[in-house]
Amino acid sequence: MSPSPQRIVVAITGASGAIYGIRALEMLRGRDDVEVHAVISRGGGLTISQETGRRVAEVAALADVVHPAANIGATIASGSFPTTGMLVAPCSMRTVGAIANSLADNLVVRAADVALKEGRPLVLMVRETPLHRGHLRIMADAAEAGAIIAPPVPAFYHRPGTIEELVDHTVARALDRIVPGLGASESWTGLSAGSDSSS
Numbered sequence: 001m002s003p004s005p006q007r008i009v010v011a012i013t014g015a016s017g018a019i020y021g022i023r024a025l026e027m028l029r030g031r032d033d034v035e036v037h038a039v040i041s042r043g044g045g046l047t048i049s050q051e052t053g054r055r056v057a058e059v060a061a062l063a064d065v066v067h068p069a070a071n072i073g074a075t076i077a078s079g080s081f082p083t084t085g086m087l088v089a090p091c092s093m094r095t096v097g098a099i100a101n102s103l104a105d106n107l108v109v110r111a112a113d114v115a116l117k118e119g120r121p122l123v124l125m126v127r128e129t130p131l132h133r134g135h136l137r138i139m140a141d142a143a144e145a146g147a148i149i150a151p152p153v154p155a156f157y158h159r160p161g162t163i164e165e166l167v168d169h170t171v172a173r174a175l176d177r178i179v180p181g182l183g184a185s186e187s188w189t190g191l192s193a194g195s196d197s198s199s
Contacts, residue, residue: 008178009036009038010089011044014047015047015091020152022052025038028175036062037067039069041108042069072104074111076111079118085177
């Protein structure tokens, strides 16, 4: 059974795209039905500063509970601590590889490993392109272990007008994989009558 409030783990690693993790924290901020646990890796902190100009402490303050990435003895490192699921946004290739091989040398990977072994949703917003065979192999290995591979590929059916709208829709879709409706992403409503989808 899911805990009440639902505990969601959000991790930010060093891949480009720190805004995805930040927006996830902002979307979940202040909700009475969600308790957010955040982990920001050293690389994630550097990327936050470089890409957004925001202070790591400012971003961490968006969560209800913040865990140092080196603290593999944190509550979220144990399967006996109930959580609803985990989002890694963005997820570096190093992190994907570590998760795929259960190399829990930091809290991000350990918490992810716990999610997998306990059968909880683990969504990895893998941020890399182009992808070589090694990348594809470790993503396949992570998927076989139970992870949901959800690269931040933007959708356009909702006709976004800004980069912020693209980011928000992508993050909402990822959150919806943890708890349906959690991100409240806009649904596809089908083609309008008379549209020709054959061309």
